[in-house]
Amino acid sequence: MEFRFSDKNPLHPISLFSFDAMHTRIEVLLTGLDESAGRGLAERVEQECRQMEHRFNCHDLKSPLAVVNSLAAERKVEVDDELFMALELCEVFRRGTAGYFDIATDSARAGERSYQLDAKAHTVSLSREGIRLDMGGFAKGFALERIRKMLAEEGVETALMNFGNSSVAALGHHPYGEWWAVGVEHTKVRGSMAYEVHLDGGAMSVSGRSTDGRYHIVNPTTGGTVAAEELILVEGRSALVVEVLSTALYAAPRAQRGAIIGQYDGYRATEIYCRAGGGVELREIGE
Structure with a gap:
């Protein structure tokens, strides 16, 4: 450190x-x-x-999540309280984003329920071999x-x-200002800011292509990588909610984004289109 x-x-x-x-x-x-x-x-x-x-971390073979991925297609796997609560939250978010936030990979079969949670026993089971839970x-x-x-x-x-630089949360505001100023990096001009967010006790998250230009977010309804050029910025109270929503909205078709963000009072989502030469176009989702 x-x-x-x-x-x-x-x-x-x-x-x-x-x-x-x-x-x-x-x-x-x-x-x-x-x-x-x-x-x-x-x-x-x-x-x-x-x-x-x-x-x-599903890539850590000794982690509780890796144990679930290894065994839960064969039998129910008991997990601790915190992991079970997190899995329950992920299921709530899956339903609240029309399926565009989904921690289950290889689960794109229409209507498939990828994993089941037993609240009484605190167990997890996977619907079939090949499904893996990734909570990144x-x-x-x-x-x-x-x-x-x-x-x-x-x-x-x-x-x-x-x-x-993609997920930021604040306590209060800057000691000598009304907010914390947080920049969103321009994707076409290195070192340039596309947008400035003002945080006063809230949080923000940005999703889109990685800084090296790779597309890495998967559309869980198709299993394919999303190749949208825009960034998705979400602002609101909870760092967890903005993180989930920025991922889900980037994966969702543009026509469905307004309906998703409309379910979350107090949260604002913006499409940021970075243009060559440093230009920026902003489109507020749901407006």
């Missing part, structure tokens, strides 16, 4: 720390704690992220919410949490 501290402004001492976890770079800036308290909190945040990385599109938002709660419980009132 990299940790830096500054108390040049004694009214707002700053702790800034970063580390790699959950397949991304995690950065947290917070104010109001002395160096010892800031460093201690940073270590606890990293430890919590490591635990969530293990729990939700859920875990970052879940972790951001957990970190934000941890900071608030320690008395932190102003903080900004950044996961890979």
Whole structure:
């Protein structure tokens, strides 16, 4: 972990720390704690992220999720309370996004129910061999919410949490402003910003092509990779909800996006079209 501290402004001492976890770079800036308290909190945040990385990483063969993927097509697999709750949330989001957020891969058969949850026994079963649960599109938002709660419980009132420049959550606003300013990178002009988001205690998430130009988001209803040129920006209260919605809206056909975002009061979604030469076109979804 990299940790830096500054108390040049004694009214707002700053702790800034970063580390790699959950397949991304995690950065947290917070104010109001002395160096010892800031460093201690940073270590606890990293430890919590490591635990969530293990729990939700389907590529870690020793993770609880990998065990489900390995065995649950043959028999019911019991999981702990937190993983079961997360799986229940994923099912709620699948239904609330017309199926465009789906943690089950290889599940594109029409009308197929990919996995079943038994709430009494806390077990998971997969419908058939070949289905695999991948919670990568859920875990970052879940972790951001957990970190934000941890900071608030320690008395932190102003903080900004950044996961890979695509998912960002805030506590309060900038100490010397009405918001935290967060830039969305232009996809056609390196080093240029396409849009600036103002966060005051909320969260934002952006989905689209990866920074190296690859298309990586799958349409779960077809199994094919989505090759849309636009970015999808979602803003709202919950880091988890904006993470899920940005993924689902990018996967969904443009004609269906308004109906999906319309189910989530207090959330705003925008299509960002980056043009050659630095131009930008914004289209608010559902307007």
